[in-house]
Amino acid sequence: xxxxxxxxxxxxxxxxxxxxxxxxxxxxxxxxxxxxxxxxxxxxxxxxxxxxxxxxxxxxxxxxxxxxxxxxxxxxxxxxxxxxxxxxxxxxxxxxxxxxxxxxxxxxxxxxxxxxxxxxxxxxxxxxxxxxxxxxxxxxxxxxxxxxxxxxxxxxxxxxxxxxxxxxxxxxxx
Numbered sequence: 001x002x003x004x005x006x007x008x009x010x011x012x013x014x015x016x017x018x019x020x021x022x023x024x025x026x027x028x029x030x031x032x033x034x035x036x037x038x039x040x041x042x043x044x045x046x047x048x049x050x051x052x053x054x055x056x057x058x059x060x061x062x063x064x065x066x067x068x069x070x071x072x073x074x075x076x077x078x079x080x081x082x083x084x085x086x087x088x089x090x091x092x093x094x095x096x097x098x099x100x101x102x103x104x105x106x107x108x109x110x111x112x113x114x115x116x117x118x119x120x121x122x123x124x125x126x127x128x129x130x131x132x133x134x135x136x137x138x139x140x141x142x143x144x145x146x147x148x149x150x151x152x153x154x155x156x157x158x159x160x161x162x163x164x165x166x167x168x169x170x171x172x173x174x
Contacts (some may be wrong), residue, residue, distance in 0.1 A: 003118075008110060022041060022107075022110065023109065024109060031104060031110070031111065031112070032101050032104045032105055034099045034112060035097045035100040035104060035112050035139075036097075036101050038097040038148075039094045039097035039098045039099075039101055039110045041096070042083065042093040042094055042097075043090045043093065043094035046089045046090045046091050046093050046094075047086055047087075047139060048122030050089045050090070051082050051083060051084065051085075051086035051087040051139075051143060054082040054086055055078060055079070055082045058078050058081060059078065063078060072151050075147070076147055076148060076151065079143050079144055079147040080140045080141075080143070080144045081140070082143065083139050083140035083144060084136045084139065084140035085136075085137045085139065086139050087132075087137065087139025087140055087161070088132050088135070088136045088138035088165070090135050090139055091128065091131045091132045091135035091136065092128070092132070094135075095124070095125060095126040095127075095128050095131055096125065097120060097124065098131070098148055099123065099124045099125075099127070100112060100115050100116055100119065100124065103115045103118070103119060126137065
């Protein structure tokens with residue numbers, strides 16, 4: 001992440017690496033790791049969990065027919081919409097940590113705590129609107145491309161999730 005943001009040339013990179021080692025020690029290269037994980041882990045979990053649940057809900061409450069009766073195009077549209085909704089939630093859960101990572105990588109000698117204090121609660125949420133648009137669109141496209149490839153290559157798609165028989169029996173007994 002550091003190099004992607006700050007390294008315009010090889011010589012500049014070498015000078016910067018030596019400077020970080022001299023000023024911050026080896027820990028200077030890892031100062032963004034914890035907030036990076038704090039951003040990426042919830043983001044990825046939300047991407048999958050929210051997408052799957054949103055697909056279920058769209059077929060249950062929005063699409064007027066079962067998935068098995070939908071054309072591939074209709075199914076891909078559901079995929080895109082569910083991906084966008086999942087992307088919105090991804091952006092929301094990961095935005096504060098993303099703000100900290102960006103500020104941390106741009107500042108010398110900062111810590112997660114010092115950057116969080118400097119940004120404040122409002123600063124950590126600044127820019128959420130544009131990030132929602134960006135992440136929503138990217139996530140929707142990722143799921144759309146994934147499903148399109150599966151359709152194009154005629155790869156099997158899992159059946160819509162159903163309640164396990166044991167749970168159906170348990171609920172019927174009550």
